[in-house]
Amino acid sequence: MTGFLTLDEITCEAYMLLDRIFEEADRDRTWLAVSIIAVFAGLHYQVTQFAEARPDLARDIVKATDKWVRQAKAALRVTVSDAQFGDTVCGNCGGGLAVAWDNSSDVRCVGTPADAPCGETYPMSEWVALYEGSKRNAE
Structure with missing residues (x-):
């Protein structure tokens, strides 16, 4: 169950954080109305659209995605030597x-x-x- 609960936590946090960041970056927030897989697949492109003008928001996304990866690895017990x-x-x-x-x-x-x-x-x-x-x- 840990994996499912972690996925749910990451998904909820991702939608909330990205909605706030997209609003601050003046991006179309309706783009976030797709599955979380599609959101993550297109996230790089979306961030490149505002990273130069708002590097602070791009850094927030990088920190968050790093955290989500660590959470997922911990839940799945993927260890790195x-x-x-x-x-x-x-x-x-x-x-x-x-x-x-x-x-x-x-x-x-x-x-x-x-x-x-x-x-x-x-x-x-x-x-x-x-x-x-x-x-x-x-x-």
């Missing part, structure tokens, strides 16, 4: 770092074979600094 960082280590404990292959998570410490992870996480805004730090340390 982690990518390990080869040359970059945790700045707190020196342990290894990992991130979900689809970049849907923060970079997080996974510890070492001898020590448990320290719990440190690095949001996307810090990834470039992590990379640059690993290059400086390699020199």
